[in-house]
Amino acid sequence: MPSKNTPNIARLGDSANQLAIIRQATADWQQNSNPFTVLSRRMATSLVLEELIAIFTEVLETLVRFDQLTYRHRIGKQDLVFRSGLGGQHRCEYRLSLQGEHYGELTLARRHRFDEVELTAIEQMLAIAICPIRNACQYAVIEQATLTDSLTSAPNKRALDLALSQACSVAERHRENYSLIICDLDHFKQVNDTYGHVIGDHLLKAAAREIELAVRSSDQSYRFGGEEFAVLLPHTEEKDAQVVAERIRRRIANLTVDCGDDDVTVTVSAGVATRQRNESPEQWLARADEALYRAKSCGRNCTSIASRIARSTG
Numbered sequence: 001m002p003s004k005n006t007p008n009i010a011r012l013g014d015s016a017n018q019l020a021i022i023r024q025a026t027a028d029w030q031q032n033s034n035p036f037t038v039l040s041r042r043m044a045t046s047l048v049l050e051e052l053i054a055i056f057t058e059v060l061e062t063l064v065r066f067d068q069l070t071y072r073h074r075i076g077k078q079d080l081v082f083r084s085g086l087g088g089q090h091r092c093e094y095r096l097s098l099q100g101e102h103y104g105e106l107t108l109a110r111r112h113r114f115d116e117v118e119l120t121a122i123e124q125m126l127a128i129a130i131c132p133i134r135n136a137c138q139y140a141v142i143e144q145a146t147l148t149d150s151l152t153s154a155p156n157k158r159a160l161d162l163a164l165s166q167a168c169s170v171a172e173r174h175r176e177n178y179s180l181i182i183c184d185l186d187h188f189k190q191v192n193d194t195y196g197h198v199i200g201d202h203l204l205k206a207a208a209r210e211i212e213l214a215v216r217s218s219d220q221s222y223r224f225g226g227e228e229f230a231v232l233l234p235h236t237e238e239k240d241a242q243v244v245a246e247r248i249r250r251r252i253a254n255l256t257v258d259c260g261d262d263d264v265t266v267t268v269s270a271g272v273a274t275r276q277r278n279e280s281p282e283q284w285l286a287r288a289d290e291a292l293y294r295a296k297s298c299g300r301n302c303t304s305i306a307s308r309i310a311r312s313t314g
């Protein structure tokens with residue numbers, strides 16, 4: 001049953017004439033080539049910030065000439081910069097905000113000044129674009145949150161799953177070496193039991209930071225379980241990944257968290273697996289896990305390398 005605010009065909013009347021009017025109005029709106037209508041129509045088609053900025057740039061260009069458009073925004077840890085064209089010495093800059101929230105900066109540049117009419121046109125276009133841009137920014141925040149561990153701010157298990165399957169495709173296509181390290185803090189239950197969960201959480205955050213500091217910026221670390229971390233290393237063969245795992249292990253062994261009377265320390269065990277040809281993300285992860293299990297069995301605070309599995313090619 002439609003609510004009292006929902007326009008429905010019955011309330012508009014049953015006449016074929018009224019239906020025709022609605023259909024014609026929709027067709028007019030869809031075919032209208034006025035840049036403002038085109039912009040509002042096209043901006044409603046995406047929730048992806050980069051696509052919206054590309055649409056905005058394309059439609060604005062039909063109205064105002066400019067040499068460069070730059071949009072910048074920071075969402076969480078991510079700096080977004082979208083740029084098209086080459087710059088000029090005259091600029092107009094807009095700080096995009098709506099209801100007190102900031103949604104990035106937009107800069108237009110060209111070799112000669114923007115006049116009053118052009119500035120008005122740009123501002124009217126921005127007035128249309130701001131709501132879709134706000135929606136895309138909020139969507140990106142939510143999307144980022146679903147990929148981020150809330151305690152350590154490291155990417156989470158879901159992010160690792162996506163990265164592993166992407167790494168498998170790239171590794172297969174380009175015959176690249178990709179390695180995976182799985183690290184698990186040793187006897188972490190004892191830390192929680194002895195010092196409490198707050199200290200346990202501090203230690204987890206500190207361990208995540210140490211792992212991040214131990215790897216190159218092209219590598220990515222993840223918290224993928226309670227006290228389990230993973231590092232994905234592109235273009236890295238087994239022996240180099242082992243060096244990184246050992247560096248992580250030493251950094252964590254040197255880590256202390258001050259808890260008043262005591263300095264709490266922890267060690268980590270690590271398993272290293274370099275992806276084999278035709279290996280699925282699950283098989284790769286399972287081999288890294290098996291290596292970790294071996295490191296735990298060997299007394300912990302050490303690194304173990306995954307066994308290679310011979311595969312039939314037939």
Ligand SMILES: Nc1nc2c(ncn2[C@@H]2O[C@H](COP(=O)(O)OP(=O)(O)OP(=O)(O)O)[C@@H](O)[C@H]2O)c(=O)[nH]1
Nearest residue numbers: 184185186187188189190192197198200201226227
């Ligand atoms: N403080 C804190 N503890 C967590 C969190 N997630 C998991 N844990 C704890 O991590 C501990 C993991 O314990 P186990 O799986 O028995 O492993 P362990 O004690 O580290 O032993 P080994 O892995 O065999 O060396 C459990 O006590 C969990 O409660 C968290 O977010 N915060």
